[in-house]
Amino acid sequence: xxxxxxxxxxxxxxxxxxxxxxxxxxxxxxxxxxxxxxxxxxxxxxxxxxxxxxxxxxxxxxxxxxxxxxxxxxxxxxxxxxxxxxxxxxxxxxxxxxxxxxxxxxxxxxxxxxxxxxxxxxxxxxxxxxxxxxxxxxxxxxxxxxxxxxxxxxxxxxxxxxxxxxxxxxxxxxxxxxxxxxxx
Amino acid sequence: xxxxxxxxxxxxxxxxxxxxxxxxxxxxxxxxxxxxxxxxxxxxxxxxxxxxxxxxxxxxxxxxxxxxxxxxxxxxxxxxxxxxxxxxxxxxxxxxxxxxxxxxxxxxxxxxxxxxxxxxxxxxxxxxxxxxxxxxxxxxxxxxxxxxxxxxxxxxxxxxxxxxxxxxxxxxxxxxxxxxxxxxxxxxxxxxxxxxxxxxxxxxxxxxxxxxxxxxxxxxxxxxxxxxxxxxxxxxxxxxxxxxxxxxxxxxxxxxxxxxxxxxxxxxxxxxxxxxxxxxxxxxxxxxxxxxxxxxxxxxxxxxxxxxxxxxxxxxxxxxxxxxxxxxxxxxxxxxxxxxxxxxxxxxxxxxxxxxxxxxxxxxxxxxxxxxxxxxxxxxxxxxxxxxxxxxxxxxxxxxxxxxxxxxxxxxxxxxxxxxxxxxxxxxxxxxxxxxxxxxxxxxxxxxxxxxxxxxxxxxxxxxxxxxxxxxxxxxxxxxxxxxxxxxxxxxxxxxxxxxxxxxxxxxxxxxxxxxxxxxxxxxxxxxxxxxxxxxxxxxxxxxxxxxxxxxxxxxxxxxxxxxxxxxxxxxxxxxxxxxxxxxxxxxxxxxxxxxxxxxxxxxxxxxxxxxxxxxxxxxxxxxxxxxxxxxxxxxxxxxxxxxxxxxxxxxxxxxxxxxxxxxxxxxxxxxxxxxxxxxxxxxxxxxxxxxxxxxxxxxxxxxxxxxxxxxx
Ligand code: SF4
Ligand code: SF4
Numbered sequence: 001x002x003x004x005x006x007x008x009x010x011x012x013x014x015x016x017x018x019x020x021x022x023x024x025x026x027x028x029x030x031x032x033x034x035x036x037x038x039x040x041x042x043x044x045x046x047x048x049x050x051x052x053x054x055x056x057x058x059x060x061x062x063x064x065x066x067x068x069x070x071x072x073x074x075x076x077x078x079x080x081x082x083x084x085x086x087x088x089x090x091x092x093x094x095x096x097x098x099x100x101x102x103x104x105x106x107x108x109x110x111x112x113x114x115x116x117x118x119x120x121x122x123x124x125x126x127x128x129x130x131x132x133x134x135x136x137x138x139x140x141x142x143x144x145x146x147x148x149x150x151x152x153x154x155x156x157x158x159x160x161x162x163x164x165x166x167x168x169x170x171x172x173x174x175x176x177x178x179x180x181x182x183x184x
Numbered sequence: 185x186x187x188x189x190x191x192x193x194x195x196x197x198x199x200x201x202x203x204x205x206x207x208x209x210x211x212x213x214x215x216x217x218x219x220x221x222x223x224x225x226x227x228x229x230x231x232x233x234x235x236x237x238x239x240x241x242x243x244x245x246x247x248x249x250x251x252x253x254x255x256x257x258x259x260x261x262x263x264x265x266x267x268x269x270x271x272x273x274x275x276x277x278x279x280x281x282x283x284x285x286x287x288x289x290x291x292x293x294x295x296x297x298x299x300x301x302x303x304x305x306x307x308x309x310x311x312x313x314x315x316x317x318x319x320x321x322x323x324x325x326x327x328x329x330x331x332x333x334x335x336x337x338x339x340x341x342x343x344x345x346x347x348x349x350x351x352x353x354x355x356x357x358x359x360x361x362x363x364x365x366x367x368x369x370x371x372x373x374x375x376x377x378x379x380x381x382x383x384x385x386x387x388x389x390x391x392x393x394x395x396x397x398x399x400x401x402x403x404x405x406x407x408x409x410x411x412x413x414x415x416x417x418x419x420x421x422x423x424x425x426x427x428x429x430x431x432x433x434x435x436x437x438x439x440x441x442x443x444x445x446x447x448x449x450x451x452x453x454x455x456x457x458x459x460x461x462x463x464x465x466x467x468x469x470x471x472x473x474x475x476x477x478x479x480x481x482x483x484x485x486x487x488x489x490x491x492x493x494x495x496x497x498x499x500x501x502x503x504x505x506x507x508x509x510x511x512x513x514x515x516x517x518x519x520x521x522x523x524x525x526x527x528x529x530x531x532x533x534x535x536x537x538x539x540x541x542x543x544x545x546x547x548x549x550x551x552x553x554x555x556x557x558x559x560x561x562x563x564x565x566x567x568x569x570x571x572x573x574x575x576x577x578x579x580x581x582x583x584x585x586x587x588x589x590x591x592x593x594x595x596x597x598x599x600x601x602x603x604x605x606x607x608x609x610x611x612x613x614x615x616x617x618x619x620x621x622x623x624x625x626x627x628x629x630x631x632x633x634x635x636x637x638x639x640x641x642x643x644x645x646x647x648x649x650x651x652x653x654x655x656x657x658x659x660x661x662x663x664x665x666x667x668x669x670x671x672x673x674x675x676x677x678x679x680x681x682x683x684x685x686x687x688x689x690x691x692x693x694x695x696x697x698x699x700x701x702x703x704x705x706x707x708x709x710x711x712x713x714x715x716x717x718x719x720x721x722x723x724x725x726x727x728x729x730x731x732x733x734x735x736x737x738x739x740x741x742x743x744x745x746x747x748x749x750x751x752x753x754x755x756x757x758x759x760x761x762x763x764x765x766x767x768x769x770x771x772x773x774x775x776x777x778x779x780x781x782x783x784x785x786x787x788x789x790x791x792x793x794x795x796x797x798x799x800x801x802x803x804x805x806x807x808x809x810x811x812x813x814x815x816x817x818x819x820x821x822x823x824x825x826x827x828x829x830x831x832x833x834x835x836x837x838x839x840x841x842x843x844x845x846x847x848x849x850x851x852x853x854x855x856x857x858x859x860x861x862x863x864x865x866x867x868x869x870x871x872x873x874x875x876x877x878x879x880x881x882x883x884x885x886x887x888x889x890x891x892x893x894x895x896x897x
Contacts, residue, residue, distance in 0.1 A: 013449065076464060079380060096450040106462040109413050113406065131435050139431050142396040145262035146459030148413075149398075153450050156406040158368060160321035160337060162344050163213060166368045169320055170375065171406030171453070 006094045006127040007179070013097030017154030018167060019175040027055060027121065030178035031062035034086050034119040037176065039066040043083025047071050047115060049107035050087065059086070075110040085111030085172070089122040089152075091137070092177070095130040098153040099177060102141060109148060118155070118172040123180045193516075193541040194839065200512035201843050205343050210510045211847070213340060215821065217504040220447025221555075230557075237440055238559030240433045241425075241495035245485045251394040251427040252476060258397025262459020264472040268424075271479050272302035279304065279386070279419055280311050282473050286417045288313070288383035292375075294401065294408035295319040296388025297335055297498055298423045298477055300520045301533055304386070316378040318407040320371050327354060333514030335522050336445050336500035341513045375407070385411035389422040390497075391437065392474070395430040398458040399474060402441060402451045409455050416466035418457075419473045424481045425494040437497060440557035444499040480532050489568055493532070495558035496525045502552035502562055507826050507844045508545060518542070524552035524562035531569045536576060543570040545837060547830035547844075548704060550798035571706035586702060587710045593696040593717065597640075600669045604636040628835070630842035631873030634670050641672035645691045648679055655688035657775060660727040662718075662765075664737035665697050666865035674733055674865060677892040678768060682776050689731075694721035699747075700740040704831055708747070715744045716754050724761035729775075733768050733888060735864035736831070739799030741765045767796055768863055768887055769805035778812055779895050788815040788890065789857035791848070791871060792824040793864035806863055806887050813894035818855035822848055827862075829870035845874045852882065863887040 001009065011021045024030040038046050049072050051059055056072070063070040071078060087108055089099035099120050103109045112118050128134050131151075141149055156171030167173055200206060244251060256266040269275030283291065291313055293299065305315045305326070317326040321339035325332060327350055332338030339347070348361035351370045359367060379385075387408050389399040399420050401408040412418050428434050442448040463470035485491050503509040503523025518526030519538045527546065531539035543566060552562040574583065589596050641648075641663050667675050679689065699714035718741075724730050732738045742765050744758035751758075772778065788810055796802050803824075810817050828834060828844030849871070852860055860871055860882050872884040885893070 017448075017452070098450055104461060106413070106464055109409070113409050113413060131438070132432075135431060135435065139396075142393065142398050142431065142456060142458055145258075145397065146461045147398075147456075148458075148461045149456040150409070151450065151454035153452050155452070156404070157452055158320050158405045159446070160319070160324070160339055160405075161342075161347050161364050161367055162209065163216065163337065163340070164344075164364045166365050168372065169368055169405035169407070170318070170372060170410060 001094065001129050003124070003127070006129065007124060009094040010092050010097060010127050013094065014154070014177060015097070017097050018157075019097060019154045019177055021177045021179055023124075023179045023181060026182050027180065028058050028062070030121045030180060031059045031086075032065070033178060034084060034176070035062040035066040035068055037119070038068055038084040038117070041083065041117065043068065043116070045069040045071060045078070045082040046084045046086060047075055047078070047082035047111040048086040049073060049075065049111055050105055073107050075107050075114065079110075079114050082111070082115055084117045084119055085115035086119045087112055087121070089120040089177070090126065091134055092122045092127045092179075093131055093134065093151075094127055096153055098131075098151050100134070100138070101150045101152055103148040103150045104146070112150070112152070113171055115172050117174045117176065118152075119176045119178060120152075121178045121180055189541055196516050197512050197837070198839055200516050201839060206341055206513050207511065209340065209343065210513055213337075214504060214510045217447070221444065221501070221504075222447075224443035224447035224449060233436075233440055234557050234559040237436055237497075237557055238495055240428070240436055241558055242491070244428050244433065245425065245491055245494050247429075248424050248427055248482060248485050251429060252424065254394040255392055255397055255427060258394070259459060259474060260397075262397055263469065264397065264459050264474055267473060267475045269475055269477050269479070272477075275302050275421065275475055275477050275479070276304060276307040278475050279421070280308060282417065282419055283308065283311070283313055283384060286384065286471060288415075288417055290378070290382045291315045291384045291386060292379050292382040292411050292415065293317050293322070293386045294388065294403065294411040295322050295338070296386070296421055297521065298388050298421050299386065300332060301479070302421075302477065304421070316375065316382070318375045318379060318411060319403075319405060320368065323371060323375065324350065331515070331520065333522065334500055334503060335498050341515065379410045379414050382415040384417040384419060385415040386419045386421060387411050389420050389426055390441065391434045392422050392427045392476075393431060393434060394427055396458055398456045400434065400454060400456045402438070402454050404448075404452045406453050409453055412455065412457055414465075416463055417471045417473070419475060420457075421475050421477060424476050424478055425485065425496075441497050441499055444497070444501045444555070444557040484532055490528075490532070490565065492560050493525065493528050493565055495560055496529075497558050499557055501555045501557065505551040505555045507547065507549060507551065507828070508840055511840055511843045517545070524566060525560070528562070528565050528569050531572065536573055539569070540573055540577075543573060545840070547794070547826050547828065547833050549794040549826035549830065551794070551826065554798045567703060567706050571708060574706050583705050583707055586705055587707055590697055590699070590702050590710055591713045591717075593694065596696060600636060600665070601640070604638060628838055630838065630877060631845065631870065632876040633873055634869055636669055637672050639672070641668045641675050642691065642693060644672055644676075648676060649691070650679060650683065650687070650689055652686060652688045654686070656686040657688065657729070658727045659687055659689045659729045659731050660722050660724060661689050661691050662695060662698070662722065662730055662732040662737055662741065663691065664732060664734040664865070666869065667733050671865045671868065671886070674868075674886040674888050677886065677888040678733055680892045681772065681778075681888060681895065685776050687776065690727070692721045692723065696721070698737040698740045700736055701831055703740065703743075703747075704833075712747055715747055715758065719744065719754055719757045719761060722761060724757070724764050727764060729766050729771060730761055730764045731766050731768065731771050733863070733865065733886065735767060735793035735796035735799065736866055738765055738767050739795035742800070767800055767802055767805075769809055770802055772809060772891075773805050778809060778891065785814060785816045786859055787818055787855070787857040788859040788861050789818045789820060789852045789855045790823060791827060791852070791860060791862040791867055793862055793867050794826050796863055797824050806861070809887065809891060810861060813891050815859070815861075815890070815894065818857045820851040820855050822851050827867050827870045829866050831866065834870065841870075842874075845870060849874050849878065849880070853880065858882060859890060860884045861887055861890045
C-alpha cells in the first residue's frame with residue numbers, strides 16, 4: 001500500500017469502529033480542533049500530559065482561545081473534571097483502524113481512560129498496513145520495561161445488554177484522531 | 185450419567201426450552217454472529233490461519249515450564265512478582281495473602297474466566313473483602329448471584345427488562361428497559377466510583393509473552409485498563425496455557441481472536457503491561473503480582489490427545505455456532521467454561537461429577553470444529569472425554585450391548601431383520617410409525633419413525649446389481665445400516681441414475697455398520713473392530729471409488745486412518761480406502777453427469793448434512809445438481825445447521841432434538857418448497873419423521889431420489 005492508500009484504508013477502518021479522523025496540517029491546527037470540540041461539547045477542562053516546550057505553549061494558547069482550563073498533571077485528583085484527554089499516538093494501523101499509544105506515563109493513561117473524549121494526534125507518516133508490519137517496533141517497545149502499551153480502536157463499547165452496541169461503557173465516549181500531515 | 189442427575193438435567197433442559205425470551209435471544213445472537221463472523225473473516229483463508237494458530241499454540245504447549253521460567257525472569261526483572269499456583273485452592277490462597285499483605289480491602293475485577301474457574305470471588309468475599317466486577321455483563325450477573333452464561337457475553341441470557349429491574353433495585357430509581365444507553369450509564373457511574381476507591385485490581389490475561397514478560401488483555405469496554413491502572417495493587421490471574429513465546433505468536437492469535445469472538449477486526453482495547461508501571465497511588469510504582477494457574481494444565485499439556493484443549497483462545501465461537509447452546513444457553517451447556525470446549529474442560533478442571541451430565545449432550549455436528557480459530561477437534565475430544573468417564577465409571581448396559589452387537593455382523597443383521605417383524609403391527613401397513621408405545625423409547629412423539637424394510641438392500645442386490653460387461657469405472661457401494669435396512673429404495677434410485685454409463689457397482693455382503701454409533705458412544709475399541717471388518721469386506725484395492733449415499737458413513741469411513749493409526753496391518757489399508765471414499769453428489773459431478781434437465785421447476789429446499797458440508801467439505805455440489813436437474817432451488821438461513829438427529833442423540837435428548845428440528849422445519853416451510861432434499865438417510869429419517877408428525881405436505885427425498893424423479897419425468 002502506498003501512503004495514500006494507507007491513509008484511505010486507515011480512515012475507512014477507523015470510522016467503521018466509530019472513531020473520527022480529521023486531517024490536520026500541523027500541531028497548531030490539531031490543538032485548535034481539540035480545544036474547539038471540547039468547548040462545543042460544553043467541556044471546561046482539557047487534560048494533556050506529556051506535551052512540552054513550544055508544543056505546550058501552542059496548546060495553552062489554543063485552550064485560552066476557547067476559555068478552557070489546561071491541566072498536565074495531577075489527573076487523579078481531577079477525575080470527572082476534565083472533559084478531553086489529548087495525547088499523541090505513536091503509530092496507526094490501517095487494517096484495523098487502530099492507534100498505538102505508548103502509555104507508560106500514568107498521567108497519560110488517566111487522560112485516555114477517564115476523559116469523556118480522547119483526542120489523539122497521529123503523524124500520517126507513522127501509518128502501517130497491519131500489526132505485523134510494526135512487529136519490530138512493538139517488540140522493542142515491549143522490551144523497554146516497565147511499560148504500558150495500548151492498541152486503541154475506536155471509543156469504548158459494550159454489547160452486554162441484549163447485544164445492543166452502546167458506546168462509552170467505561171472509557172471515552174468518543175475517539176478523535178488528528179491525522180497530522182507534516183513530519184512529526 | 186446417574187439416573188437422578190440425568191433426570192434433573194433433562195428437567196433443566198426442558199425449563200430452558202420453555203423460556204421463550206431465552207430462545208429468542210439466543211436465536212438472534214447466533215444469527216447475528218454468523219453474519220458478523222463472516223464479514224470479519226472476509227477475504228481471509230480461515231482454515232489455514234486456524235491451522236497456523238493451532239500449530240503455534242502446540243509449539244508453546246510443549247514448553248510451558250520453560251516459557252514460564254523465561255517469563256518469570258523477564259517480568260521480575262521489570263519489577264513484577266510471579267507466582268505459580270498448583271491448583272484452585274492454592275491460587276485463592278496466594279491472592280488472599282497478597283490482599284492481606286497490601287492491606288487491600290476493596291477489590292475491582294475485570295473479566296477473567298480463570299477466576300471463575302477457581303471461584304475466586306466467593307473466597308475473597310468470605311475473607312471480608314469487597315469484590316466488584318467491572319465488566320458490565322459480569323457486574324450484572326454478580327448482582328444477580330449467577331455465573332456467566334457465555335465466555336464473551338456473560339449476561340446474554342438476560343433481557344433488557346431484567347437488567348432494568350435489577351438496576352432499579354440497585355439505584356433506587358426507576359430504570360427504563362427501552363433505554364439501553366442509560367442502563368449502561370448506570371453501570372459507568374457506579375463502577376467508576378468503585379474503581380476510584382479500590383485498593384486492588386484483579387485482571388486476567390489473553391497472552392503472557394515469555395520474551396518480554398508482558399501480559400496482554402483484549403477488551404471492548406476499557407474496564408481492564410482502569411482495573412490495571414487505578415488501584416495501587418494489580419494481580420493478574422493467568423492460566424499457564426496463555427504463555428506464548430513471543431509477540432509474533434501473540435499477533436497471530438490476535439488476528440483471529442476478536443474476529444472469531446464477535447466478528448470485530450480487533451477489539452477496542454488491547455493492552456500490554458510489562459512489569460511494575462508508574463503508579464502515584466503506590467509511592468510511584470505499581471505493586472504487580474502475576475499468578476499463573478496450573479490446576480491440571482501442565483499434565484494436560486503433556487497428553488498426546490487432550491493437550492489440544494489447551495489451545496483454546498476463549499473466543500466463545502464454539503458456543504455461538506452450536507445448535508444445542510442456541511436452544512438451552514450456557515447455564516445448561518457448560519459448567520464454568522461454556523460451549524463445546526466447556527464440555528471438555530469441565531471434566532479436567534472441575535471433575536467427572538460436574539461433567540458427566542454434559543458430555544453426552546453433543547450432536548457431533550462439527551459446527552464448532554470448523555469454526556474454532558485454534559483448530560481444535562472439539563466433537564472428537566468430547567467423545568474421547570466421555571470415553572474417560574466410561575473407563576472410570578464402568579460401561580452402562582447400552583454400551584455393553586452396542587459392543588456385543590456391532591462387532592458381530594451376523595447377529596446385528598439378524599436383529600435388524602427381527603425388528604421388521606416386531607414393528608409390523610405398529611406401522612399399520614404404512615411406511616412410518618406414527619406412535620411408539622411409550623415404553624419403547626420415551627419422548628419420541630415429535631417425529632414418526634420409519635419402518636425397517638421388508639427386504640434389505642443386501643437381499644435385493646442379486647436382482648439389482650447392474651450388469652456392465654466392460655466397465656469404465658468400478659464402484660464399491662457402502663450401504664450403511666440405514667440404506668441397507670431402512671431405505672434400500674435410495675440405493676435403487678442411485679442405480680437408476682448411473683444406468684448405461686459404464687459403471688460397475690458391487691455390494692460387498694460382509695460389510696456392516698460403519699462404526700460411527702460406536703465412536704459416538706465413545707466405544708473406540710468397538711469402532712476399531714468394526715472398521716477392520718469393513719476394510720476386509722470392501723476390498724477397496726479393486727475399485728476406483730468407495731461410494732456411499734450416507735454422509736455420516738462417508739465422513740466416518742474417512743476417519744478410519746485416524747482410528748487405526750499405528751495399526752501395522754490395517755493403517756495402510758485404511759488410508760487407501762479413505763482416499764477412495766466419495767459422496768453421491770461429488771461422484772455424479774465428477775464421473776457420471778446428469779441427463780438433460782427434466783424437472784419441471786418444482787420448488788426444492790436443501791438440507792446440508794453435517795457430515796457432508798463440514799465432514800467432507802462438500803457445500804455446493806448437491807444444490808448445483810438440483811438446479812441442473814431443473815429444480816427451483818430455495819435457500820434459507822439455516823441450511824447448514826444440524827437437523828437434530830445425531831444418531832442415538834435423538835433418543836437420548838429427544839426434547840432438544842425436537843427443538844432443533846422444529847427450527848429447521850419452520851425455515852424450510854417458509855421457503856414455499858414442496859420438496860426437501862438431503863443426502864444422508866439419517867437426516868431423511870429425522871426430517872421426514874418431523875414433517876409427517878406435523879402433517880406437513882412437504883416431501884423429503886434423498887438426493888438420489890430427487891434426481892431420479894426429475895429424470896423420470
Ligand atoms: S475451543 Fe475454539 S471455538 Fe471454542 S472458545 Fe476455544 S478457541 Fe474458541
Ligand atoms: S459438535 Fe455440534 S452439537 Fe456438538 S458441541 Fe459442537 S456444535 Fe455443539
